[in-house]
Amino acid sequence: xxxxxxxxxxxxxxxxxxxxxxxxxxxxxxxxxxxxxxxxxxxxxxxxxxxxxxxxxxxxxxxxxxxxxxxxxxxxxxxxxxxxxxxxxxxxxxxxxxxxxxxxxxxxxxxxxxxxxxxxxxxxxxxxxxxxxxxxxxxxxxxxxxxxxxxxxxxxxxxxxxxxxxxxxxxxxxxxxxxxxxxxxxxxxxxxxxxxxxxxxxxxxxxxxxxxxxxxxxxxxxxxxxxxxxxxxxxxxxxxxxxxxxxxxxxxxxxxxxxxxxxxxxxxxxxxxxxxxxxxxxxxxxxxxxxxxxxxxxxxxxxxxxxxxxxxxxxxxxxxxxxxxxxxxxxxxxxxxxxxxxxxxxxxxxxxxxxxxxxxxxxxxxxxxxxxxxxxxxxxxxxxxx
Ligand code: MLT
Numbered sequence: 001x002x003x004x005x006x007x008x009x010x011x012x013x014x015x016x017x018x019x020x021x022x023x024x025x026x027x028x029x030x031x032x033x034x035x036x037x038x039x040x041x042x043x044x045x046x047x048x049x050x051x052x053x054x055x056x057x058x059x060x061x062x063x064x065x066x067x068x069x070x071x072x073x074x075x076x077x078x079x080x081x082x083x084x085x086x087x088x089x090x091x092x093x094x095x096x097x098x099x100x101x102x103x104x105x106x107x108x109x110x111x112x113x114x115x116x117x118x119x120x121x122x123x124x125x126x127x128x129x130x131x132x133x134x135x136x137x138x139x140x141x142x143x144x145x146x147x148x149x150x151x152x153x154x155x156x157x158x159x160x161x162x163x164x165x166x167x168x169x170x171x172x173x174x175x176x177x178x179x180x181x182x183x184x185x186x187x188x189x190x191x192x193x194x195x196x197x198x199x200x201x202x203x204x205x206x207x208x209x210x211x212x213x214x215x216x217x218x219x220x221x222x223x224x225x226x227x228x229x230x231x232x233x234x235x236x237x238x239x240x241x242x243x244x245x246x247x248x249x250x251x252x253x254x255x256x257x258x259x260x261x262x263x264x265x266x267x268x269x270x271x272x273x274x275x276x277x278x279x280x281x282x283x284x285x286x287x288x289x290x291x292x293x294x295x296x297x298x299x300x301x302x303x304x305x306x307x308x309x310x311x312x313x314x315x316x317x318x319x320x321x322x323x324x325x326x327x328x329x330x331x332x333x334x335x336x337x338x339x340x341x342x343x344x345x346x347x348x349x350x351x352x353x354x355x356x357x358x359x360x361x362x363x364x365x366x367x368x369x370x371x372x373x374x375x376x377x378x379x380x381x382x383x384x385x386x
Contacts, residue, residue, distance in 0.1 A: 014381070018192070019272060024373060026191035027362045028059045028355055036279025037189060040064075044279050048184050052157040053077065055184055056128060059358050078153040080129035081160070083137075087114040088148060091137040100142040101221035104346050105214045107138045108353075112210025120364045123209035124357040132157065135350040136164035139343050143167075158183055161350070169337060174291065178336030179347070181287060182329055185280040186348050188355025190273075195220040199356040200363050201376040209360060216356050217349050226352070228267070229344040233330025235267035236301050245296035252303040256311045268327030269308055270320045277309075277322040284328040292335035301331040 006022045007013075013021065029039050037044040040058050047055060053074045057065040065073060090110045094103045108127075111134055117123055137148040145166035153160050158180045162171050191197065199216030203209070220226035243251045259266055271278060285305060288298045305323050312321030330344055363373045 017272070024191060024363070025367070026359060027062055027366075028358055029188040029190050031190045031273045033273055033275040036274060036276070037185075039188060044185060045283055048181055048283050050184065052180065052183055055187060056157075056354055059187060059355060060124075060128075077125065077129040077157075080126050081133065081151050081153040083111065083130050083133050084114050087111050088133070088137050090114070091134065092141045092148070094138075094141060096142050096144065099221065099227075100138060100342055100346050101217065101227065101349065103138050103142050104135070104349050105217040105221070107134050108210050108214040108217060112208060112214070116208055116210050118208060120203075120209055120361050124361045127209060127213065127357055128354050129153075131350055131353055132161035133164060135346060136161055139346060140164075140166045143340070143343070167338070167340065172337055175337040178287070178291075178332055179338070181284070182333060182347060183351045185283060185325070186351035188352070188359075191359055192273075194222070194225045195352060196356045196359055200360055200373075203360045203364055204373055204376045206364075206375075209357060212360055213353050213356060217353070220349055220352060221345060226345045226348045228324075228326040229329050229348060230341045232268040232326040233297075233334065233341045233344065235265075236297050236304065236327075236331055239304060240296055240300045243300070245299055247300070247303065249303055249307055252300070253307040253311060256304075256308055260311065266308055266312070268304065268323050269312055270318065270322075271324045274322070274324065275320050277305075278324045280325040281323050281328050284325070284332050285323075288328060288332050288335065292332070295331070295335035297331040298335050301328050 007020060009021070013019075027040075029037060030041075031037050035043065039047055039055065040062055042058075047058075051070075054065065054070050056077075057070050057073050060073075087110060090113075091103075091107045094106050094110070096103075111127070111130065112123075115123075115126060115130065117126070132153075133148065133151045140146060140148045143166075145168075148166070149164050151160055152163055155163055159176055162176050162179060165171075189196070191200065195216040198219040199212045202215040203212035207215070223231055239252065239255060243255055256266055285302065288295075289302070292298045305327065308323065309321050312318050315321070330341055333339075333344060333347070334341075365372060367373045
Protein backbone atom coordinates (compact mmCIF):
# COMPACT_ATOMS: atom_id res chain seq x y z
CA UNK A 1 0.00 0.00 0.00
CA UNK A 2 1.19 3.54 -0.74
CA UNK A 3 2.60 5.72 2.06
CA UNK A 4 -0.10 7.37 4.18
CA UNK A 5 -2.84 5.36 2.47
CA UNK A 6 -4.86 3.33 4.98
CA UNK A 7 -7.34 1.84 2.58
CA UNK A 8 -7.66 1.82 -1.20
CA UNK A 9 -11.25 2.43 -2.28
CA UNK A 10 -11.79 0.15 -5.22
CA UNK A 11 -15.16 -0.77 -6.71
CA UNK A 12 -15.05 -4.06 -4.76
CA UNK A 13 -15.27 -2.09 -1.52
CA UNK A 14 -18.58 -0.47 -2.47
CA UNK A 15 -21.79 -1.93 -1.03
CA UNK A 16 -19.86 -3.99 1.53
CA UNK A 17 -20.97 -2.12 4.66
CA UNK A 18 -17.74 -0.06 4.83
CA UNK A 19 -15.87 -3.18 6.01
CA UNK A 20 -12.34 -2.25 7.00
CA UNK A 21 -12.63 1.36 5.75
CA UNK A 22 -11.03 3.65 8.36
CA UNK A 23 -13.22 6.70 9.03
CA UNK A 24 -11.87 8.20 12.24
CA UNK A 25 -10.35 7.62 15.65
CA UNK A 26 -11.78 5.80 18.62
CA UNK A 27 -10.32 6.79 22.00
CA UNK A 28 -12.12 4.19 24.07
CA UNK A 29 -11.55 0.76 22.55
CA UNK A 30 -10.13 -1.25 19.68
CA UNK A 31 -11.01 -4.63 18.15
CA UNK A 32 -8.04 -6.48 16.70
CA UNK A 33 -9.09 -9.33 14.37
CA UNK A 34 -6.90 -11.77 16.33
CA UNK A 35 -6.38 -10.27 19.80
CA UNK A 36 -9.97 -9.10 20.15
CA UNK A 37 -11.34 -6.27 22.26
CA UNK A 38 -9.21 -3.88 24.31
CA UNK A 39 -10.50 -1.02 26.45
CA UNK A 40 -7.94 1.82 26.35
CA UNK A 41 -5.29 -0.71 25.30
CA UNK A 42 -6.09 -3.31 27.96
CA UNK A 43 -7.37 -6.76 26.90
CA UNK A 44 -10.95 -7.38 27.96
CA UNK A 45 -9.98 -10.66 29.64
CA UNK A 46 -7.91 -8.69 32.18
CA UNK A 47 -10.71 -6.26 33.00
CA UNK A 48 -13.77 -8.40 33.57
CA UNK A 49 -13.45 -8.62 37.34
CA UNK A 50 -13.17 -4.87 37.83
CA UNK A 51 -15.99 -2.82 39.32
CA UNK A 52 -18.20 -1.21 36.63
CA UNK A 53 -17.35 2.29 37.87
CA UNK A 54 -13.62 1.57 37.50
CA UNK A 55 -14.22 0.47 33.91
CA UNK A 56 -16.43 3.44 33.12
CA UNK A 57 -13.72 5.69 34.61
CA UNK A 58 -11.13 4.03 32.35
CA UNK A 59 -13.27 4.57 29.25
CA UNK A 60 -14.33 8.11 30.18
CA UNK A 61 -10.91 9.48 31.20
CA UNK A 62 -8.77 7.22 29.01
CA UNK A 63 -6.66 6.10 31.96
CA UNK A 64 -6.98 3.96 35.01
CA UNK A 65 -8.15 5.91 38.07
CA UNK A 66 -6.59 5.66 41.53
CA UNK A 67 -8.96 4.33 44.18
CA UNK A 68 -9.55 7.93 45.39
CA UNK A 69 -10.30 9.14 41.87
CA UNK A 70 -12.70 6.27 41.23
CA UNK A 71 -14.42 6.91 44.58
CA UNK A 72 -14.87 10.61 43.68
CA UNK A 73 -16.23 9.65 40.27
CA UNK A 74 -18.61 7.19 41.89
CA UNK A 75 -19.84 9.92 44.27
CA UNK A 76 -20.49 12.24 41.33
CA UNK A 77 -22.38 9.55 39.39
CA UNK A 78 -24.40 8.60 42.48
CA UNK A 79 -25.57 12.22 42.82
CA UNK A 80 -26.75 12.18 39.22
CA UNK A 81 -28.39 8.75 39.32
CA UNK A 82 -32.03 9.53 40.11
CA UNK A 83 -34.37 10.50 37.27
CA UNK A 84 -37.15 13.02 37.72
CA UNK A 85 -40.52 11.50 38.64
CA UNK A 86 -41.92 12.76 35.30
CA UNK A 87 -39.30 10.77 33.38
CA UNK A 88 -40.13 7.51 35.10
CA UNK A 89 -43.88 8.16 34.85
CA UNK A 90 -43.55 8.79 31.10
CA UNK A 91 -41.48 5.62 30.62
CA UNK A 92 -44.03 3.64 32.64
CA UNK A 93 -46.78 4.86 30.32
CA UNK A 94 -45.05 3.76 27.08
CA UNK A 95 -46.90 1.11 25.05
CA UNK A 96 -46.05 -2.44 26.08
CA UNK A 97 -46.64 -3.88 22.60
CA UNK A 98 -43.70 -4.45 20.29
CA UNK A 99 -40.13 -5.31 21.19
CA UNK A 100 -38.75 -3.80 24.43
CA UNK A 101 -35.91 -2.23 22.43
CA UNK A 102 -38.53 0.05 20.87
CA UNK A 103 -39.51 1.12 24.38
CA UNK A 104 -35.83 1.52 25.31
CA UNK A 105 -35.16 3.92 22.40
CA UNK A 106 -38.38 5.80 23.18
CA UNK A 107 -37.38 5.96 26.87
CA UNK A 108 -34.10 7.66 25.93
CA UNK A 109 -35.98 10.28 23.90
CA UNK A 110 -38.40 10.80 26.79
CA UNK A 111 -35.52 11.02 29.27
CA UNK A 112 -33.91 13.68 27.06
CA UNK A 113 -37.10 15.77 27.21
CA UNK A 114 -37.07 15.89 30.99
CA UNK A 115 -33.40 15.45 31.88
CA UNK A 116 -31.44 16.86 28.91
CA UNK A 117 -29.09 19.82 29.47
CA UNK A 118 -27.93 20.26 25.87
CA UNK A 119 -24.31 19.88 27.05
CA UNK A 120 -22.74 16.67 25.66
CA UNK A 121 -20.41 16.11 28.61
CA UNK A 122 -23.05 16.73 31.29
CA UNK A 123 -25.56 14.60 29.43
CA UNK A 124 -22.99 11.82 29.01
CA UNK A 125 -22.36 11.64 32.76
CA UNK A 126 -26.04 12.06 33.62
CA UNK A 127 -27.10 9.34 31.26
CA UNK A 128 -24.44 6.90 32.47
CA UNK A 129 -25.64 7.53 36.02
CA UNK A 130 -29.35 7.28 35.19
CA UNK A 131 -29.18 4.30 32.82
CA UNK A 132 -29.80 1.68 35.53
CA UNK A 133 -33.07 3.39 36.53
CA UNK A 134 -34.16 4.10 32.93
CA UNK A 135 -33.46 0.50 31.92
CA UNK A 136 -35.16 -1.03 34.96
CA UNK A 137 -38.20 1.20 34.34
CA UNK A 138 -38.37 0.07 30.68
CA UNK A 139 -38.17 -3.62 31.60
CA UNK A 140 -40.56 -3.41 34.57
CA UNK A 141 -43.12 -1.56 32.48
CA UNK A 142 -42.81 -3.77 29.37
CA UNK A 143 -42.85 -7.00 31.38
CA UNK A 144 -45.68 -5.70 33.59
CA UNK A 145 -43.57 -6.30 36.66
CA UNK A 146 -44.92 -3.26 38.54
CA UNK A 147 -43.63 0.07 39.76
CA UNK A 148 -39.87 0.61 39.67
CA UNK A 149 -38.38 1.05 43.15
CA UNK A 150 -36.33 4.13 43.98
CA UNK A 151 -32.65 3.80 42.99
CA UNK A 152 -30.06 2.92 45.62
CA UNK A 153 -26.78 3.75 43.84
CA UNK A 154 -24.83 3.13 47.04
CA UNK A 155 -25.43 -0.60 46.43
CA UNK A 156 -23.17 -0.52 43.35
CA UNK A 157 -23.90 0.15 39.66
CA UNK A 158 -25.27 -3.27 38.72
CA UNK A 159 -26.50 -4.13 42.22
CA UNK A 160 -28.65 -0.98 42.04
CA UNK A 161 -29.99 -2.01 38.63
CA UNK A 162 -30.87 -5.51 39.85
CA UNK A 163 -32.45 -4.02 42.98
CA UNK A 164 -34.78 -1.95 40.75
CA UNK A 165 -35.76 -4.91 38.54
CA UNK A 166 -39.03 -6.36 39.75
CA UNK A 167 -38.38 -9.72 38.12
CA UNK A 168 -40.00 -12.79 39.59
CA UNK A 169 -37.56 -15.18 41.23
CA UNK A 170 -34.62 -14.74 43.53
CA UNK A 171 -31.96 -12.08 42.99
CA UNK A 172 -28.98 -14.18 43.93
CA UNK A 173 -25.33 -13.23 44.19
CA UNK A 174 -24.84 -15.50 41.15
CA UNK A 175 -27.26 -13.39 39.12
CA UNK A 176 -25.57 -10.13 40.11
CA UNK A 177 -22.13 -11.55 39.25
CA UNK A 178 -23.28 -12.67 35.79
CA UNK A 179 -25.00 -9.32 35.17
CA UNK A 180 -21.79 -7.51 36.16
CA UNK A 181 -19.79 -9.63 33.75
CA UNK A 182 -22.33 -9.12 30.94
CA UNK A 183 -22.26 -5.36 31.59
CA UNK A 184 -18.45 -5.17 31.68
CA UNK A 185 -17.91 -6.86 28.32
CA UNK A 186 -20.53 -4.86 26.40
CA UNK A 187 -19.54 -1.23 27.14
CA UNK A 188 -17.73 -0.66 23.89
CA UNK A 189 -16.56 -2.45 20.73
CA UNK A 190 -14.58 0.20 18.85
CA UNK A 191 -16.20 3.03 16.92
CA UNK A 192 -17.32 1.11 13.86
CA UNK A 193 -19.96 -1.23 15.25
CA UNK A 194 -23.33 -0.19 13.87
CA UNK A 195 -24.82 1.35 17.01
CA UNK A 196 -21.72 3.40 17.85
CA UNK A 197 -21.36 4.52 14.25
CA UNK A 198 -25.03 5.52 14.01
CA UNK A 199 -24.99 7.32 17.37
CA UNK A 200 -21.94 9.35 16.37
CA UNK A 201 -23.31 10.03 12.87
CA UNK A 202 -26.56 11.38 14.35
CA UNK A 203 -24.62 13.46 16.88
CA UNK A 204 -22.52 14.88 14.02
CA UNK A 205 -25.64 16.78 12.93
CA UNK A 206 -25.53 18.25 16.47
CA UNK A 207 -28.49 16.21 17.68
CA UNK A 208 -28.31 16.06 21.47
CA UNK A 209 -26.91 13.15 23.47
CA UNK A 210 -30.24 11.52 24.33
CA UNK A 211 -31.53 11.60 20.74
CA UNK A 212 -28.21 10.32 19.39
CA UNK A 213 -28.27 7.42 21.85
CA UNK A 214 -31.90 6.67 21.02
CA UNK A 215 -30.87 6.38 17.35
CA UNK A 216 -27.93 4.20 18.35
CA UNK A 217 -30.27 1.92 20.26
CA UNK A 218 -32.59 1.49 17.27
CA UNK A 219 -29.47 0.36 15.41
CA UNK A 220 -28.59 -2.03 18.23
CA UNK A 221 -32.09 -3.45 18.10
CA UNK A 222 -31.57 -5.16 14.72
CA UNK A 223 -31.18 -8.95 14.69
CA UNK A 224 -27.84 -8.66 12.89
CA UNK A 225 -26.53 -6.50 15.73
CA UNK A 226 -27.62 -6.47 19.39
CA UNK A 227 -30.73 -8.56 19.04
CA UNK A 228 -28.57 -11.49 17.97
CA UNK A 229 -28.13 -12.37 21.67
CA UNK A 230 -31.85 -13.11 21.96
CA UNK A 231 -31.93 -15.08 18.69
CA UNK A 232 -28.86 -17.11 19.67
CA UNK A 233 -30.47 -18.19 22.92
CA UNK A 234 -33.55 -19.31 20.95
CA UNK A 235 -31.23 -21.29 18.68
CA UNK A 236 -29.40 -22.95 21.59
CA UNK A 237 -32.79 -23.79 23.11
CA UNK A 238 -33.99 -25.29 19.81
CA UNK A 239 -30.84 -27.43 19.57
CA UNK A 240 -31.37 -28.54 23.18
CA UNK A 241 -34.99 -29.45 22.37
CA UNK A 242 -33.78 -31.41 19.37
CA UNK A 243 -30.84 -33.39 20.78
CA UNK A 244 -31.60 -33.38 24.52
CA UNK A 245 -29.35 -32.33 27.38
CA UNK A 246 -27.33 -35.56 27.39
CA UNK A 247 -26.36 -35.19 23.74
CA UNK A 248 -22.85 -36.12 22.69
CA UNK A 249 -20.61 -34.02 20.46
CA UNK A 250 -21.46 -36.28 17.50
CA UNK A 251 -25.21 -35.55 17.91
CA UNK A 252 -24.63 -31.80 17.79
CA UNK A 253 -22.21 -32.15 14.88
CA UNK A 254 -24.80 -34.16 12.93
CA UNK A 255 -27.50 -31.59 13.69
CA UNK A 256 -25.31 -28.73 12.47
CA UNK A 257 -24.52 -30.61 9.26
CA UNK A 258 -28.23 -31.26 8.72
CA UNK A 259 -29.06 -27.60 9.25
CA UNK A 260 -26.39 -26.45 6.81
CA UNK A 261 -27.57 -28.97 4.20
CA UNK A 262 -31.12 -27.61 4.61
CA UNK A 263 -29.75 -24.06 4.22
CA UNK A 264 -30.87 -23.23 7.77
CA UNK A 265 -28.99 -20.66 9.82
CA UNK A 266 -26.51 -21.71 12.48
CA UNK A 267 -26.51 -18.80 14.94
CA UNK A 268 -23.67 -17.37 16.98
CA UNK A 269 -20.70 -17.71 14.61
CA UNK A 270 -18.63 -15.16 12.69
CA UNK A 271 -17.98 -11.46 13.06
CA UNK A 272 -17.33 -8.54 10.72
CA UNK A 273 -13.90 -7.87 12.24
CA UNK A 274 -12.81 -10.86 14.35
CA UNK A 275 -11.03 -13.82 12.78
CA UNK A 276 -10.76 -15.94 15.94
CA UNK A 277 -13.16 -16.71 18.79
CA UNK A 278 -14.50 -13.46 20.25
CA UNK A 279 -12.39 -12.72 23.37
CA UNK A 280 -15.59 -11.71 25.17
CA UNK A 281 -17.15 -15.08 24.35
CA UNK A 282 -14.05 -16.88 25.67
CA UNK A 283 -14.46 -15.06 28.99
CA UNK A 284 -18.13 -16.11 29.18
CA UNK A 285 -17.45 -19.73 28.18
CA UNK A 286 -14.85 -19.94 30.96
CA UNK A 287 -17.26 -18.36 33.39
CA UNK A 288 -20.06 -20.79 32.47
CA UNK A 289 -17.72 -23.80 32.67
CA UNK A 290 -16.79 -22.70 36.18
CA UNK A 291 -20.21 -21.69 37.51
CA UNK A 292 -22.90 -23.51 35.51
CA UNK A 293 -21.23 -26.60 33.97
CA UNK A 294 -24.32 -28.79 34.34
CA UNK A 295 -26.94 -26.34 33.09
CA UNK A 296 -28.55 -27.87 29.96
CA UNK A 297 -28.25 -24.69 27.85
CA UNK A 298 -24.62 -24.23 28.86
CA UNK A 299 -23.84 -27.85 27.97
CA UNK A 300 -25.36 -27.38 24.51
CA UNK A 301 -23.71 -23.98 23.99
CA UNK A 302 -20.33 -25.57 24.76
CA UNK A 303 -20.97 -28.39 22.28
CA UNK A 304 -22.05 -25.87 19.64
CA UNK A 305 -18.81 -23.98 20.27
CA UNK A 306 -16.62 -26.98 19.47
CA UNK A 307 -18.75 -28.74 16.86
CA UNK A 308 -19.92 -25.61 15.06
CA UNK A 309 -16.36 -24.41 14.67
CA UNK A 310 -15.25 -27.84 13.43
CA UNK A 311 -17.96 -28.03 10.76
CA UNK A 312 -17.80 -24.39 9.63
CA UNK A 313 -13.98 -24.58 9.30
CA UNK A 314 -14.45 -27.09 6.50
CA UNK A 315 -15.90 -24.33 4.33
CA UNK A 316 -13.03 -22.17 3.02
CA UNK A 317 -15.49 -19.41 2.12
CA UNK A 318 -16.26 -18.78 5.81
CA UNK A 319 -13.78 -16.12 6.97
CA UNK A 320 -14.54 -16.62 10.66
CA UNK A 321 -15.91 -20.01 11.75
CA UNK A 322 -15.60 -19.15 15.46
CA UNK A 323 -18.26 -18.21 18.02
CA UNK A 324 -19.05 -14.60 18.72
CA UNK A 325 -20.21 -13.04 21.98
CA UNK A 326 -23.91 -13.74 21.35
CA UNK A 327 -23.33 -17.50 21.17
CA UNK A 328 -23.03 -17.78 24.95
CA UNK A 329 -24.38 -14.72 26.80
CA UNK A 330 -28.04 -15.80 26.64
CA UNK A 331 -27.24 -19.21 28.11
CA UNK A 332 -25.11 -17.52 30.78
CA UNK A 333 -27.86 -15.08 31.82
CA UNK A 334 -30.47 -17.84 31.84
CA UNK A 335 -28.28 -20.16 33.90
CA UNK A 336 -27.58 -17.31 36.33
CA UNK A 337 -31.31 -16.76 36.92
CA UNK A 338 -32.46 -14.28 34.26
CA UNK A 339 -34.46 -16.46 31.83
CA UNK A 340 -36.03 -13.50 29.97
CA UNK A 341 -34.53 -13.39 26.45
CA UNK A 342 -36.82 -10.54 25.32
CA UNK A 343 -34.75 -8.26 27.57
CA UNK A 344 -31.25 -9.47 26.66
CA UNK A 345 -30.80 -6.72 24.05
CA UNK A 346 -32.01 -4.10 26.51
CA UNK A 347 -29.28 -5.30 28.89
CA UNK A 348 -26.83 -4.93 25.99
CA UNK A 349 -28.11 -1.37 25.54
CA UNK A 350 -27.73 -0.57 29.25
CA UNK A 351 -24.05 -1.30 28.83
CA UNK A 352 -23.36 -0.10 25.27
CA UNK A 353 -24.85 3.39 25.79
CA UNK A 354 -21.87 4.04 28.10
CA UNK A 355 -19.24 3.55 25.38
CA UNK A 356 -21.24 5.33 22.71
CA UNK A 357 -21.93 8.35 24.94
CA UNK A 358 -18.20 8.67 25.68
CA UNK A 359 -17.35 8.34 21.98
CA UNK A 360 -19.87 11.07 21.20
CA UNK A 361 -18.22 13.38 23.76
CA UNK A 362 -14.87 12.79 22.03
CA UNK A 363 -16.22 13.45 18.53
CA UNK A 364 -18.25 16.51 19.50
CA UNK A 365 -15.91 18.22 21.96
CA UNK A 366 -12.36 16.88 21.62
CA UNK A 367 -11.66 15.71 18.07
CA UNK A 368 -9.74 18.00 15.70
CA UNK A 369 -8.36 20.13 18.54
CA UNK A 370 -11.79 20.70 20.00
CA UNK A 371 -13.49 21.70 16.73
CA UNK A 372 -15.27 18.35 16.62
CA UNK A 373 -15.84 16.14 13.59
CA UNK A 374 -17.98 17.59 10.78
CA UNK A 375 -21.41 16.28 9.85
CA UNK A 376 -21.14 12.75 8.43
CA UNK A 377 -21.70 12.93 4.70
CA UNK A 378 -20.18 10.09 2.65
CA UNK A 379 -20.40 9.89 -1.12
CA UNK A 380 -22.69 7.49 -2.96
CA UNK A 381 -21.93 7.06 -6.66
CA UNK A 382 -24.89 7.37 -9.00
CA UNK A 383 -25.95 4.15 -10.67
CA UNK A 384 -28.82 3.73 -13.08
CA UNK A 385 -31.10 0.75 -12.39
CA UNK A 386 -32.30 0.55 -15.99
C1 MLT B 1 -20.62 -5.41 18.98
O1 MLT B 1 -20.32 -5.72 20.14
O2 MLT B 1 -20.95 -4.24 18.69
C2 MLT B 1 -20.71 -6.47 17.95
O3 MLT B 1 -19.79 -7.48 18.18
C3 MLT B 1 -20.73 -5.98 16.55
C4 MLT B 1 -19.49 -5.29 16.03
O4 MLT B 1 -18.48 -5.11 16.67
O5 MLT B 1 -19.53 -4.89 14.83
